Amino acid sequence: MTITLRPGSTVMFTGDSITDGARLASEDGLGFGYPPRIADEWGRRHPDRPVTWLNTGIAGHRVSDLEARWQADVLDARADVVSVLVGVNDAGWQTTAPDGRPVPAAEFAAGYDRLLAPLAAAGTELILVEPFLLPVGGTFRAGHATVDDEVRKLWRADLDPKIEAVRELARTYGARLLAADAMFAELSTRTDPEQWSADGVHPTAAGHAALASAWLRLVR
Template identity: 30%
Template sequence: MSWKEKDRIILIGDSITEKGRFEDPDQLGDGYVRLIHDYLVTQHPTLRLDIVNKGIGGNRVTDLAERWEQDALQESPDWISISIGINDVWRQLDRPDMEQVYPDMFETVYEDIISQTIQHTKAHLILMEPTIIEEDPASKGNQLLQPYVATIHRLAEQYNALVIPTHQAFLTFLNANTDIPLTTDGVHMNSRGDMLMASTWLEQLYSS
């Protein structure tokens, strides 16, 4: 992996990605995107990398598809990092009355946005595993996430994309039984959760 001068890096996803970007003059927020930004610009000061946060709270993969043209393709990315899947599962638990995005639809829609990206850009693809639903590896939410995580790995292999093992990183931490929380509510990150996401992203990128 190597960056080029003025590379444009889009990080797109749901509220975990958004995390305060609309209140931030820099439009980066105060979550994992900010940590990745600060690391990259300080480690590569001469490259003038352009890191852009395109997270929107509540998004599922179907919401990404609706805004993909505007928020991804029209941004002319050199790299695009996708973090999606939590709400696709969480809505099955907290909003069972609404139309759901089950694994088959998730894969179909996700593959379509990947295909569009390959067709219309030369961007490197980074697919982040969804993180966790409740800080218990055995929770129903985390069990339901498994086919979504598997889909991301399948698509990454098919389209030569890089996978960021964020779900596995969180499970590994939780299985250490530290009693140190990573989220504020079982889903949204506190500062430690953001750091785990950012460090996993950076470590995987620099080792690829």
């Protein structure tokens, strides 16, 4: 079932850097990633159904960071639809920051559940975007660590149960699930994964366009 966006609806995007997209440097506050692509395409398709689009993503944030600012940044906005993408920092942080620690899947799921519960109680429509990791190669710096194939294997092993937690929460709350990890895995079988993300985490322009297209299929 898709979500109906009625004239005057408010949609909130929130999460980590993938959603943030340097939003504070953008004129409309939506950044330069998938949220403005969604807003632009919606406006083109449905000029008779204006929607207010908001973005409160912050780079580097984990579920616990979202919890700390959830009331002010999300709940107080009383959006009709809230779209959440978070999780890759919960999976990879322990390998890229000296003060980081592993976030167990159960802790991640419990924190995420606490984010969703008040929204569901208020009747807010929910879109949950799977965190994802593309199978790119090569080595790069992330924070205080060097990320290579071995580190990415650790990330993948830690991320998989968190992806499953997001899927289970979507079932629990009747949320729409954007299966982004599965989508990018399938796209990476057709062309080089670097087409969609240079580092496996942050989408390229094509990756953001793919996310936007998949998101728009969840609404009408």
